[in-house]
Amino acid sequence: MTPNLPNSEALAQKLAHSGLRNTPQREVVYKALLTKRDHPTADDVHARVRAELNSISLATVYNCLETLVQCDLVRAVNFERGPTRYCPNLEPHAHFHDEATGATFDIDLPADLIAKIKDVLPSGYDAEAVDIIFRGKTTAAR
Amino acid sequence: MTPNLPNSEALAQKLAHSGLRNTPQREVVYKALLTKRDHPTADDVHARVRAELNSISLATVYNCLETLVQCDLVRAVNFERGPTRYCPNLEPHAHFHDEATGATFDIDLPADLIAKIKDVLPSGYDAEAVDIIFRGKTTAAR
């Protein structure tokens, strides 16, 4: 019943807001992130969008992802020095990285906890973001 | 009045505990981390230890740092995809990364807050560590 991915509207809007154009490449990259939210790498995204837009280059995928991050449509996520992963969930949240499988999960963070965390900063520290990353294992029941 | 870096004892012990030998390279790398705790990269450490052990190679610095991390004498810290930094502070703590200068600061974390943070994990998630990274600016008074 919900319209089929109204998000390409949001995309066009946010791009325009930054004085950027919408393009088939940017659309297909953004759609790929929305469709399978498993925190793919640029390479993963490249493989996925090729199904739809065979000619797209890896460099363009990098460019599009960077553009989406700049427009605040997507978050870049890093674990250790592994390849950057991309996440279209814009709610404040933490990440859980399963070191056995490499899988990544979004973990909701209550607003009051985020506030408490930022409270530990002594004066003189002006944080514009806080990244919280759990590392460990996941078990069957989830 | 405190003995001059009694930590090389700790080093020898922890290495032995893992069935590893102490070596001049490992000592000098560990000492460099203890002496200037500004979260240096492997390259930084290499530059610093060369003053004392001119012949040490970068590969060895990488090996030593990895060994120290394995032995729980040092923590590896990453910001985005920047080079790995090394930190001899073993107390649980967060990091503040000043994006303007690249400087890194340790931020104390009260144990009860760490507990509260781990509490947000739903069942099925078994975290062995949580990394907390603030990004922002620092101001003069600190």
Place this chain on the structure above:
DNA sequence: AATAGATTTAGAATTATTCTAAATCCTACT
């Protein structure tokens, strides 16, 4: 002293990403 294993080393290799410069595509004017 000999052996075996640990460690160090230089340089090659790898990986993810960014850069470069040319080609293509739009948009807005004329």
Place this chain on the structure above:
DNA sequence: AGTAGGATTTAGAATAATTCTAAATCTATT
């Protein structure tokens, strides 16, 4: 409609950090 000018895409080269490889060296123990 035609074209100038900028934005975008592209392939491939370049870069940066790190790891790998294989040989040399060291060290502890027989």
